[in-house]
Amino acid sequence: MSLSGRVALVTGSSSGIGRAIAMRFARDGADVVVNGRDQKKIDGVVKEITALGRRAVGIRADVANFAESQAMVERTIRELGHVDILVCSAGLFHFGPFLDITEKEWDDVMNVDVKGMFGVTQAALRSMVPRKWGRVIFITAVSGLIGVPHMGHICTAKWASHGMAASLALEFAKFGITVNVIAPGPIDTPLLAAAAERMRGIVPGSHGAPVGRIGKPEEIAAAAAYLASEEAGFTTGQVINVSGGLGI
Numbered sequence: 001m002s003l004s005g006r007v008a009l010v011t012g013s014s015s016g017i018g019r020a021i022a023m024r025f026a027r028d029g030a031d032v033v034v035n036g037r038d039q040k041k042i043d044g045v046v047k048e049i050t051a052l053g054r055r056a057v058g059i060r061a062d063v064a065n066f067a068e069s070q071a072m073v074e075r076t077i078r079e080l081g082h083v084d085i086l087v088c089s090a091g092l093f094h095f096g097p098f099l100d101i102t103e104k105e106w107d108d109v110m111n112v113d114v115k116g117m118f119g120v121t122q123a124a125l126r127s128m129v130p131r132k133w134g135r136v137i138f139i140t141a142v143s144g145l146i147g148v149p150h151m152g153h154i155c156t157a158k159w160a161s162h163g164m165a166a167s168l169a170l171e172f173a174k175f176g177i178t179v180n181v182i183a184p185g186p187i188d189t190p191l192l193a194a195a196a197e198r199m200r201g202i203v204p205g206s207h208g209a210p211v212g213r214i215g216k217p218e219e220i221a222a223a224a225a226y227l228a229s230e231e232a233g234f235t236t237g238q239v240i241n242v243s244g245g246l247g248i
């Protein structure tokens with residue numbers, strides 16, 4: 001997929017799925033903003049992208065903070081001119097029985113996984129509307145399509161993001177902007193590695209989806225490359241389940 005001349009901002013791209021998407025977009029010709037909260041991890045991905053001959057800007061920002069999110073988009077525009085493609089992949093994972101979830105754990109999940117998409121998406125859409133072109137992609141999870149025990153807060157956040165994407169798809173269709181979701185199943189990233197043992201026997205597919213394995217971040221990036229492309233202009237408001245057969 002050619003993304004030549006495009007500018008992409010990928011939240012949570014210092015690791016895992018976001019990193020794979022940032023690298024794929026750069027290989028496909030886009031300039032990329034790399035985001036996370038750890039400057040060292042951000043710098044590592046920026047270096048890999050610039051080695052491919054693309055422009056890359058690392059922006060340390062907490063997406064749970066509305067002002068930092070909006071400032072990240074403003075800096076993207078200052079340094080790279082505009083935002084064509086926004087991918088929201090920043091996310092945290094917490095796992096535990098519903099009766100044990102604390103108010104802080106609930107708030108942390110909502111603030112990163114839901115509010116974290118609001119601030120940056122609102123600012124990015126403002127810059128896309130006058131240009132009459134844009135691609136917004138939310139990375140959620142297959143847990144946004146089904147219920148999963150011990151993931152009441154995560155499921156709530158992912159289902160909420162699907163509602164936000166559907167609404168925005170309709171509101172911004174007339175501006176040439178598409179808004180879609182990729183709902184991954186278990187993907188080989190640091191997030192899954194940290195949680196896999198606790199999920200064993202509780203979360204279906206956490207150690208292997210129906211296709212017989214867990215997924216690779218690059219397999220999510222392939223779906224993102226399609227949704228970000230010119231060719232995907234007639235696809236909006238969709239949730240693409242990339243889970244090796246879970247949730248169907």
Ligand SMILES: NC(=O)c1ccc[n+]([C@@H]2O[C@H](COP(=O)([O-])OP(=O)(O)OC[C@H]3O[C@@H](n4cnc5c(N)ncnc54)[C@H](OP(=O)(O)O)[C@@H]3O)[C@@H](O)[C@H]2O)c1
Binds near residue numbers: 012061188
């Ligand atoms: N891996 C899976 O099996 C799987 C399955 C389904 C859905 N997902 C979803 O995919 C998304 C990415 O997960 P992943 O597996 O790629 O995890 P990951 O490897 O842990 O990467 C998460 C990224 O988000 C960043 N991040 C976290 N909180 C942030 C915040 N408040 N502000 C800015 N950046 C933040 C992290 O950087 P810092 O920590 O340095 O800030 C990191 O770059 C998440 O939404 C997750 O729920 C993952």
